[in-house]
Amino acid sequence: MTASGSQWASERKPPPSPRGAVAWLRANLFSSPLNIALTVLSLWFLAMVVPPLVDWAILDAAWRGTRIEDCPNREAACWVFIGARWPTLIYGSYPAPERWRIDLVFALGALGVTWLMLPRTPAKGRIGLAMLTLYPLLTFGLLLGGWFGLRRVPTAEWGGLMLTLVAAVWAIATSIPLGLLLALGRRSPRPVIRYFCITFIEFWRGVPLIAVLFLAIVMFPLFVPPGLEFDKLLRALVAFSIFNSAYMAEVFRGGLQAVPVGQYEAARALGLGYSRMMAFVVLPQAVRVALPALVNTCIGIFKETTLILIIGLFDFLAVIQAGMADPAWLAGEHIRTSGYVFAALGFWIFCYGMLRYSRFLEKRL
Amino acid sequence: MWRDPRARSYLLQGLFAAAILAVIAFIAWNTAANLARYNIRVGFQFLDRPAGFDILQRLIPYSEASTYGRAFLVAILNTVVLSAVGIVFATVLGFLIGLARLSSNWLVSRLAAVYIETLRNIPLLLQIFFWYFAILRPLPGPRQSLALPGDIFLNNRGLYLPAPVFEPGSGFVAIALIAAIAAAMAIYAWANRRQAATGQRPAAGRMALGLLIGLPFLAAVATGGPMSWDRPTLAGFNFQGGVVVIPEFVAMAVALSTYSAAFIAEVVRGGVLSVQQGQIEAARAIGLRPISIYRLVVIPQALRAIVPPLTSQYLNLTKNSSLAAAIAYPDLMHVFAGTALNQTGQPFEVMALTMGVYLGISLAISWLMNWYNRRVALRERTP
Numbered sequence: 086m087t088a089s090g091s092q093w094a095s096e097r098k099p100p101p102s103p104r105g106a107v108a109w110l111r112a113n114l115f116s117s118p119l120n121i122a123l124t125v126l127s128l129w130f131l132a133m134v135v136p137p138l139v140d141w142a143i144l145d146a147a148w149r150g151t152r153i154e155d156c157p158n159r160e161a162a163c164w165v166f167i168g169a170r171w172p173t174l175i176y177g178s179y180p181a182p183e184r185w186r187i188d189l190v191f192a193l194g195a196l197g198v199t200w201l202m203l204p205r206t207p208a209k210g211r212i213g214l215a216m217l218t219l220y221p222l223l224t225f226g227l228l229l230g231g232w233f234g235l236r237r238v239p240t241a242e243w244g245g246l247m248l249t250l251v252a253a254v255w256a257i258a259t260s261i262p263l264g265l266l267l268a269l270g271r272r273s274p275r276p277v278i279r280y281f282c283i284t285f286i287e288f289w290r291g292v293p294l295i296a297v298l299f300l301a302i303v304m305f306p307l308f309v310p311p312g313l314e315f316d317k318l319l320r321a322l323v324a325f326s327i328f329n330s331a332y333m334a335e336v337f338r339g340g341l342q343a344v345p346v347g348q349y350e351a352a353r354a355l356g357l358g359y360s361r362m363m364a365f366v367v368l369p370q371a372v373r374v375a376l377p378a379l380v381n382t383c384i385g386i387f388k389e390t391t392l393i394l395i396i397g398l399f400d401f402l403a404v405i406q407a408g409m410a411d412p413a414w415l416a417g418e419h420i421r422t423s424g425y426v427f428a429a430l431g432f433w434i435f436c437y438g439m440l441r442y443s444r445f446l447e448k449r450l
Numbered sequence: 451m452w453r454d455p456r457a458r459s460y461l462l463q464g465l466f467a468a469a470i471l472a473v474i475a476f477i478a479w480n481t482a483a484n485l486a487r488y489n490i491r492v493g494f495q496f497l498d499r500p501a502g503f504d505i506l507q508r509l510i511p512y513s514e515a516s517t518y519g520r521a522f523l524v525a526i527l528n529t530v531v532l533s534a535v536g537i538v539f540a541t542v543l544g545f546l547i548g549l550a551r552l553s554s555n556w557l558v559s560r561l562a563a564v565y566i567e568t569l570r571n572i573p574l575l576l577q578i579f580f581w582y583f584a585i586l587r588p589l590p591g592p593r594q595s596l597a598l599p600g601d602i603f604l605n606n607r608g609l610y611l612p613a614p615v616f617e618p619g620s621g622f623v624a625i626a627l628i629a630a631i632a633a634a635m636a637i638y639a640w641a642n643r644r645q646a647a648t649g650q651r652p653a654a655g656r657m658a659l660g661l662l663i664g665l666p667f668l669a670a671v672a673t674g675g676p677m678s679w680d681r682p683t684l685a686g687f688n689f690q691g692g693v694v695v696i697p698e699f700v701a702m703a704v705a706l707s708t709y710s711a712a713f714i715a716e717v718v719r720g721g722v723l724s725v726q727q728g729q730i731e732a733a734r735a736i737g738l739r740p741i742s743i744y745r746l747v748v749i750p751q752a753l754r755a756i757v758p759p760l761t762s763q764y765l766n767l768t769k770n771s772s773l774a775a776a777i778a779y780p781d782l783m784h785v786f787a788g789t790a791l792n793q794t795g796q797p798f799e800v801m802a803l804t805m806g807v808y809l810g811i812s813l814a815i816s817w818l819m820n821w822y823n824r825r826v827a828l829r830e831r832t833p
Binding site: 123130287288391425426436 | 554576
């Protein structure tokens with residue numbers, strides 16, 4: 086032993102490399118007996134779940150055809166159903182010759198949103214303002230029609246993805262400014278304004294949205310002068326605005342509370358008035374802090390738009406359900422499951438997209 | 451006067467109050483005119499009239515001859531029991547998934563992330579419909595029920611569970627259990643005093659556990675096993691015995707708890723991550739064992755960050771339970787703001803009672819949360 090010290094040193098194995106696939110596996114999957122057990126359990130779970138899921142959704146699923154007879158396998162998805170109902174899913178029962186209007190609104194919206202989302206595009210502020218003000222007006226003008234020779238399409242014929250997007254964009258675009266006003270009012274030194282805002286916010290946050298929608302449908306006609314009638318969709322949209330502005334107010338309050346008092350004092354010392362102090366010093370910092378919560382609230386609003394089907398409007402989920410109740414497609418649970426899975430995928434893409442974008446923004450800000 | 455900020459402030463608030471009062475007066479005036487036009491009488495007398503409709507699930511005796519007031523109570527209880535069951539399952543599932551998300555095992559953490567990102571980005575209403583219309587409704591009838599372990603059966607009429615039957619003598623077991631809990635608490639207090647006085651901690655946990663299991667067990671043996679299970683058994687076309695949980699409840703409970711668990715998992719993850727690494731290192735440096743590090747250092751600090759958002763998740767779950775109306779589970783929204791409102795034609799009273807209950811629950815829970823927050827809040831050093 087003593088004679089061959091140098092040889093002894095060279096015989097010793099090098100320490101395991103901290104890099105490479107094997108080291109990664111060892112550190113992340115097999116570091117302790119408990120971890121090995123968990124890894125084996127997870128792999129078993131994946132083996133049990135993933136192959137049947139792939140079979141159901143892709144390999145065994147029916148992709149081609151137009152009728153329910155093209156989906157003979159009841160143990161697999163029937164995407165034929167989605168294909169056959171596709172125009173209704175997107176446009177609802179909007180009259181076919183007028184559907185170019187919806188396409189135009191979609192295209193403008195996609196263009197505006199892409200412009201705002203891409204980093205380093207000029208005139209972001211002005212485009213953003215237009216998207217929050219002009220775009221909703223233009224959308225309602227185009228979709229409703231009744232001017233410039235456009236045929237009037239009553240809201241009862243609106244539906245599908247288009248109605249879901251209209252409701253979501255409206256709710257988001259109105260609840261942000263309303264919520265901001267309420268949040269500022271809640272921090273106002275004037276007691277009348279402050280207590281009004283607190284009561285307003287806490288009341289709407291304390292009741293479920295479905296109760297607010299019931300209120301809009303059942304009670305609203307009693308609140309307006311006799312004889313005056315309001316559109317059902319409009320009533321639902323007003324309910325969305327009021328309800329969600331209370332949640333937005335709390336989001337902005339969180340952001341405003343995070344701005345240090347020194348920032349207010351410094352702005353005052355520079356001689357800025359209330360509105361300039363808010364616009365140039367406080368709000369930019371508050372919005373940055375509130376951004377994750379803001380996006381989460383937007384995702385929540387998007388998901389909540391499905392509730393309008395309870396009061397009889399045909400949103401994306403409702404048109405899929407209506408398709409399942411169609412006598413031509415009534416036979417079989419595989420139609421129902423496929424419909425719900427497709428609807429889930431549709432909503433998931435929008436919500437997850439918003440989430441990923443907000444994470445990207447958080448990193449950049 | 452316009453230059454005096456105080457006078458200006460009063461004027462502004464006066465105008466604001468006047469504007470709000472004007473809006474309220476306008477609505478009140480319109481409402482009065484409308485009520486007169488439709489000949490609606492306002493008042494809560496209808497609560498004493500017989501309701502005349504049946505309710506699918508009732509926790510207290512109720513029949514078609516019962517009053518609207520009774521129906522109101524039944525509906526509130528249905529909402530409360532659904533929320534309570536949802537909260538329990540969502541908490542257990544949410545903590546498990548939150549801890550899995552924090553696991554150092556890459557695969558476990560990714561699986562938890564997939565669960566969270568999938569479930570919370572799909573509307574709850576869609577998930578409720580999926581469980582109810584795509585999973586539970588197509589189940590076979592009672593004769594071909596799915597048999598789950600523990601004499602539990604699932605079919606298109608609901609979930610059949612064994613029901614516990616308490617025979618005379620079970621009171622002694624309950625008394626023994628209460629005595630054991632009291633003794634265990636006394637042992638912990640004694641162990642704390644001993645540790646403070648001598649530095650040695652007696653094995654209080656083992657003693658308490660022994661008492662908690664041993665005492666009720668001894669009492670049960672002494673009185674001859676006074677508790678049994680009433681198991682559901684197939685008789686003819688349906689099950690006899692046991693408790694039946696209606697499929698609407700099962701769908702709501704599963705959807706609510708799996709959906710809320712995704713949010714609770716994120717709350718738990720955020721709370722545990724909010725404990726600074728230095729705290730754990732310091733605990734290790736003074737020689738605490740891993741279990742003690744978690745019990746004495748990490749969990750108390752994480753709870754401070756977990757409890758407020760957790761409570762608001764509970765609140766959301768309770769409010770979300772109102773979606774039960776969409777699949778006709780007889781909760782407050784469905785029975786009262788639906789059936790009762792249509793039958794009585796008294797929208798004001800019915801909506802006021804319904805919203806009052808939800809508002810009351812919300813305010814009570816947020817009051818509790820504020821109380822807890824004050825109790826556990828970081829006590830800043832005062833110079």
